[in-house]
Amino acid sequence: MLISFIYLYCLTDGRSIGTAYTQGVGSLFYLEYYLITWVMKKEKKCSKCDKIKGLSEFYKHRTKSNGVYSQCKVCQEKAKKAYYRTKKGLFVLIYHNQISSSVQRNHPRPNYTMLELREFGLSTPKFLVLYKKWVESGYDKELTPSFDRKDDYKPYTLDNLQVMIWGENDKKGSDDRRNGINNKMNKAVVGEYISTGKKESYHSMTEAERQTSVDHRYISKCCSGESESAGGYYWKLKNNINDRFKTR
Numbered sequence: 001m002l003i004s005f006i007y008l009y010c011l012t013d014g015r016s017i018g019t020a021y022t023q024g025v026g027s028l029f030y031l032e033y034y035l036i037t038w039v040m041k042k043e044k045k046c047s048k049c050d051k052i053k054g055l056s057e058f059y060k061h062r063t064k065s066n067g068v069y070s071q072c073k074v075c076q077e078k079a080k081k082a083y084y085r086t087k088k089g090l091f092v093l094i095y096h097n098q099i100s101s102s103v104q105r106n107h108p109r110p111n112y113t114m115l116e117l118r119e120f121g122l123s124t125p126k127f128l129v130l131y132k133k134w135v136e137s138g139y140d141k142e143l144t145p146s147f148d149r150k151d152d153y154k155p156y157t158l159d160n161l162q163v164m165i166w167g168e169n170d171k172k173g174s175d176d177r178r179n180g181i182n183n184k185m186n187k188a189v190v191g192e193y194i195s196t197g198k199k200e201s202y203h204s205m206t207e208a209e210r211q212t213s214v215d216h217r218y219i220s221k222c223c224s225g226e227s228e229s230a231g232g233y234y235w236k237l238k239n240n241i242n243d244r245f246k247t248r
């Protein structure tokens with residue numbers, strides 16, 4: 001508005017205000033209107049923190065005004081974090097992790113719903129104890145209660161679930177892999193000792209390294225075809241063994 005009046009004052013310059021108005025201000029109001037709507041399209045006030053932020057500071061949402069959520073990304077992330085710390089939200093997180101883990105490992109999805117998982121979890125005394133400890137720790141990530149499968153080779157079913165904390169879960173995973181209980185993440189390899197032609201299979205490259213003292217990185221290079229042999233062995237991935245060894 002202010003610039004409109006300044007502009008109007010300059011325009012009068014001996015002429016009547018009426019003339020100046022018709023000549024200049026009409027179009028100036030339009031310009032202001034255009035500028036304001038342009039700025040509004042680029043910026044938005046967050047409904048939570050009340051800060052005016054650029055549209056890129058908001059997550060996109062097709063059907064909302066301006067095509068973004070009413071809360072900014074920072075506020076949404078904060079809310080999400082707080083939700084996942086509630087008992088209700090934690091089970092949403094656990095359930096989604098179980099689904100993505102099933103998909104990743106080509107396993108069937110959990111045969112229970114998220115609500116069934118929550119009901120099961122909330123009636124597990126150990127879960128309640130671990131949840132309380134987690135809250136008391138100030139939500140230490142390592143102490144986040146989680147549900148893992150007792151037997152990693154079986155899919156997610158309620159009777160194959162055990163409650164543990166994330167730190168334990170990670171450790172169990174790597175212990176199981178090292179001990180060959182869980183080979184899902186490992187690539188089983190076969191080493192053919194060149195001088196004798198004797199073949200031996202190992203559940204992982206690191207296990208092969210432990211048994212033969214050949215560096216697992218060299219074993220990997222052989223498996224990918226980068227090198228011919230390592231440590232006096234030909235190395236092949238076990239699941240490729242049929243097509244790879246017969247070429248020799």
Ligand SMILES: [Zn+2]
Binds near residue numbers: 072
């Ligand atoms: Zn905000």
